[in-house]
Amino acid sequence: MARLADRQAFERYAAEAQARWERLWAGDHWVISVGISECSIAKGALETYRHLELLLAQEGIPATLRRVGCAGWCFAEPFVEVRAPGAPPVVYGNVTTDRVPDLVHALKRGEVKSEWALGARADEPFAGVQPLSQHPFLARQRRLLFADAGVIDPESIDDYIARGGYRAFLKALFEMTPDEVVAEVKASNLRGRGGAGFPAGIKWESGRRTQAWPKYVVVNSHEGEPNVFKDRRLLETNPHLVLEGLLIGCYALETPYGYNYIGGEHALAVERFQEAVRQAYELGLLGDNILGTSFSCHIRVRTGGGAYICGEGSALMYAIMGQRGQPRTKPPRSVEEGLWKRPTVLNNTETFASVPSIVLNGGAWYASLGTEQSTGTKLVTIQGPVKRLGVAEIEMGMTMRELIFEVFGGMREGYRFKGVQTGGVSAGPLREDQLDVPVDFDSLTELGGMLGSGGFVVFDESVCAVDFARYLMAFNRYESCSKCNPCRLGNPALVEILDRIRNGFGRPADLDIIREGAKHIIELSLCGLGQVAPMPLLGMMKAFPEEFDAHIREKRCPANVCPIREAALVAAGDD
Amino acid sequence: MANRIDRDEKIDLTPLLEVLANRFRPRDDQEAYELIVGACQEAQRLYGWVPPEAAQAIADHLGVTINRVYGLLTFYADFRTEPPGKHFLWLCHGAACYVMGSSRLIELLRDRHQLVDHGVSPDGELTLHVFNGCLGVCDLAPVIQVDHHEYWGRLTPERLEAAIEALKRGDRLEDADGTAG
Ligand SMILES: Cc1cc2nc3c(=O)[nH]c(=O)nc-3n(C[C@H](O)[C@H](O)[C@H](O)COP(=O)(O)O)c2cc1C
Ligand code: SF4
Ligand code: FES
Numbered sequence: 120m121a122r123l124a125d126r127q128a129f130e131r132y133a134a135e136a137q138a139r140w141e142r143l144w145a146g147d148h149w150v151i152s153v154g155i156s157e158c159s160i161a162k163g164a165l166e167t168y169r170h171l172e173l174l175l176a177q178e179g180i181p182a183t184l185r186r187v188g189c190a191g192w193c194f195a196e197p198f199v200e201v202r203a204p205g206a207p208p209v210v211y212g213n214v215t216t217d218r219v220p221d222l223v224h225a226l227k228r229g230e231v232k233s234e235w236a237l238g239a240r241a242d243e244p245f246a247g248v249q250p251l252s253q254h255p256f257l258a259r260q261r262r263l264l265f266a267d268a269g270v271i272d273p274e275s276i277d278d279y280i281a282r283g284g285y286r287a288f289l290k291a292l293f294e295m296t297p298d299e300v301v302a303e304v305k306a307s308n309l310r311g312r313g314g315a316g317f318p319a320g321i322k323w324e325s326g327r328r329t330q331a332w333p334k335y336v337v338v339n340s341h342e343g344e345p346n347v348f349k350d351r352r353l354l355e356t357n358p359h360l361v362l363e364g365l366l367i368g369c370y371a372l373e374t375p376y377g378y379n380y381i382g383g384e385h386a387l388a389v390e391r392f393q394e395a396v397r398q399a400y401e402l403g404l405l406g407d408n409i410l411g412t413s414f415s416c417h418i419r420v421r422t423g424g425g426a427y428i429c430g431e432g433s434a435l436m437y438a439i440m441g442q443r444g445q446p447r448t449k450p451p452r453s454v455e456e457g458l459w460k461r462p463t464v465l466n467n468t469e470t471f472a473s474v475p476s477i478v479l480n481g482g483a484w485y486a487s488l489g490t491e492q493s494t495g496t497k498l499v500t501i502q503g504p505v506k507r508l509g510v511a512e513i514e515m516g517m518t519m520r521e522l523i524f525e526v527f528g529g530m531r532e533g534y535r536f537k538g539v540q541t542g543g544v545s546a547g548p549l550r551e552d553q554l555d556v557p558v559d560f561d562s563l564t565e566l567g568g569m570l571g572s573g574g575f576v577v578f579d580e581s582v583c584a585v586d587f588a589r590y591l592m593a594f595n596r597y598e599s600c601s602k603c604n605p606c607r608l609g610n611p612a613l614v615e616i617l618d619r620i621r622n623g624f625g626r627p628a629d630l631d632i633i634r635e636g637a638k639h640i641i642e643l644s645l646c647g648l649g650q651v652a653p654m655p656l657l658g659m660m661k662a663f664p665e666e667f668d669a670h671i672r673e674k675r676c677p678a679n680v681c682p683i684r685e686a687a688l689v690a691a692g693d694d
Numbered sequence: 695m696a697n698r699i700d701r702d703e704k705i706d707l708t709p710l711l712e713v714l715a716n717r718f719r720p721r722d723d724q725e726a727y728e729l730i731v732g733a734c735q736e737a738q739r740l741y742g743w744v745p746p747e748a749a750q751a752i753a754d755h756l757g758v759t760i761n762r763v764y765g766l767l768t769f770y771a772d773f774r775t776e777p778p779g780k781h782f783l784w785l786c787h788g789a790a791c792y793v794m795g796s797s798r799l800i801e802l803l804r805d806r807h808q809l810v811d812h813g814v815s816p817d818g819e820l821t822l823h824v825f826n827g828c829l830g831v832c833d834l835a836p837v838i839q840v841d842h843h844e845y846w847g848r849l850t851p852e853r854l855e856a857a858i859e860a861l862k863r864g865d866r867l868e869d870a871d872g873t874a875g
Contacts, residue, residue: 161831161845162871193833213873345788348830383735383772384827424731424770427827441727441762443769459724500832502790508833540789574828576789590792597826 122403125411126293133280140281149182150202154269156189156355157387164197166216174223188356190269191510192256195237201226207241209248256507259526261514263496264472268356273391276398279359285404287475288366292412300371301327306482308494313339313467314571316560322464325454326372329462334374338365340381340468341423341430345594346543347574349498350468352510354388358395364471366416367478372464375415380435383422393420427598431646432465445600446646469498489515493559501527503577504534520554523577538662540576542569544594545651547658567658583678584663585670589617591655606649609640613653623683625671705745710737714755726756730766734773743774778821779814781861784839788828796836800824802851819862834871848872
């Protein structure tokens with residue numbers, strides 16, 4: 120494959136890719152697509168794929184068998200999409216290898232097997248199958264970043280280009296100055312998706328203003344929180360979208376140096392992003408003098424080794440530089456002094472992935488989505504015993520109740536909703552009566568919650584609030600980098616007090632000691648980990664005071680989780 | 695991968711040196727530092743842990759000190775500087791798995807198999823890493839990834855016990871991911 124020399128060469132290439140894409144969906148052969156992602160592999164998607172390959176050959180069915188990415192519906196993996204000649208593509212859920220023969224034989228007989236279908240890619244119902252867009256999981260979503268998730272092959276740059284990929288980068292490169300790109304991102308009011316919600320445009324602008332070279336642009340794909348899995352799904356299902364956002368970021372900062380720092384555990388995300396980089400080099404969308412312009416860009420992929428703290432900006436940069444990933448005091452901020460002491464713009468994976476559509480459609484268009492202060496769409500994941508677990512993309516401002524009970528389908532059979540933990544290990548939970556809050560940056564914060572990275576944990580009556588608080592505190596204790604004392608010593612102390620309470624030795628004064636200790640940790644810690652580490656505990660105490668009370672005063676764990684029961688029995692001389 | 699390696703067994707560095715020569719070619723000092731973690735990850739993929747000889751080979755290849763390499767090996771939770779047991783259990787202790795009962799699995803492994811985080815069971819069969827993050831397959835929570843490819847999902851202490859029995863016998867657990875029921 121020769122490098123594309125200029126814009127015309129790209130246009131020709133894109134036209135060919137598009138024509139191939141259209142031919143794929145028009146001929147009188149079958150097109151069968153299998154979603155291959157981390158979570159579908161765990162449920163046997165590779166076996167399904169191999170089985171299909173074998174059976175299609177055996178039955179002599181003329182078919183193109185494709186691999187696509189995940190579409191966010193973890194609950195329906197492994198999924199298979201079948202387009203029979205003359206019919207719209209139909210998506211089937213939970214097609215494990217044992218179901219493959221039934222499915223293929225039925226389809227061969229001309230039956231649609233509607234009972235296994237999630238939906239048809241059509242505007243009207245087809246042979247008893249509803250349009251996919253009306254599936255309750257998808258009906259309320261607004262998909263920009265996930266628009267082609269499960270549609271394109273993540274390992275094919277041609278698929279991405281056929282669907283309009285790299286158009287935004289070309290528009291920026293040939294029709295806009297770097298300042299104009301930054302102006303659009305500012306106008307979009309896109310706020311950082313990694314947790315803090317800082318406006319990306321303002322960060323890019325400060326990065327431009329700092330007069331030191333070289334500069335660096337870095338994607339934060341570390342995703343080490345225990346409560347979210349959206350960035351890796353994005354990288355697995357549409358890696359070129361993130362790469363295009365990063366390219367635009369490098370162009371805006373006028374730098375040839377881009378990085379993606381990916382959590383080492385996310386093996387498939389790393390692999391697919393690396394493959395995307397390789398393909399972009401091959402085509403000449405990365406490298407020197409891209410498409411004949413003076414703009415050059417080189418991307419390096421670096422991986423983490425399982426330390427949550429390396430997601431924090433300054434720690435991440437030390438980690439890239441081959442040092443232990445520990446945060447430093449600020450200022451200077453990273454946009455002044457980051458990687459190799461040079462100006463560095465760091466944004467979350469999802470933040471970068473949102474940029475192409477902003478450049479293509481304009482900042483004002485993006486700002487019209489979502490709410491006034493939280494514009495655009497947000498990837499959210501819900502964990503816990505809900506019916507339709509997965510990744511959804513919603514417009515900001517949908518209520519938490521709609522999100523949990525409509526999009527994610529509410530609680531599984533046999534589970535009763537008790538609360539939803541927001542902001543992962545950095546904020547507090549919401550109770551049932553608070554669920555009408557809009558899901559956006561500011562509304563959740565007002566209730567002591569947090570949008571954070573968009574990972575929410577639904578929990579049921581079998582989870583004890585004290586034990587859950589201990590779990591979240593213990594996470595922060597374990598992940599503390601031990602650089603500063605309030606965090607290094609304070610968090611273990613809080614865990615110790617919680618253990619006392621869990622074991623039935625809590626004292627009424629303990630709650631005040633927790634509040635006092637938490638205050639010190641929050642005010643005196645060096646970085647964002649320590650500064651919010653006690654928040655989940657304080658949040659649990661506020662949301663479920665009666666449970667803390669029951670443990671401390673009545674020596675009883677209402678959910679029957681804590682070791683308190685045995686302790687109380689021993690104390691009573693009973694066994 | 696992750697086969698049992700006795701401490702006195704000699705490590706064959708050839709595959710590592712090959713990977714280093716092919717894929718780890720820093721153009722300057724900065725890049726050499728940037729590549730240490732990745733090189734250690736390759737070593738762990740090859741040997742199931744990072745033996746001292748491998749750490750030294752990485753340091754030599756990249757032109758950095760061995761202290762720097764161990765500084766990173768001991769900082770990150772993913773690395774092992776001790777040989778693993780025969781099978782590798784990666785137990786997810788992310789929030790979904792916690793809510794669905796991963797604590798009970800950790801207790802069971804500790805009480806019944808004398809197996810704790812980063813440890814090896816006394817019979818040398820099992821190594822456990824408790825992952826303080828999300829493995830990304832929450833629909834299977836609580837979940838354990840076994841020997842880097844298979845998943846045991848929707849585990850209860852009873853199913854985990856059965857799965858371990860099967861693993862030690864060399865069998866596969868029926869409905870391993872737990873989604874058939
Ligand atoms: C302990 C800690 C862990 C973090 N982990 C991540 C992470 O995994 N991914 C991420 O994008 N941001 C993470 N952040 C936030 C980053 O410091 C930074 O604010 C963010 O990457 C900036 O990108 P954004 O403005 O696009 O959100 C973390 C912050 C802290 C304090
Ligand atoms: S607050 Fe905690 S994680 Fe942050 S620098 Fe201090 S010890 Fe490290
Ligand atoms: S929390 Fe265990 S797989 Fe996500």
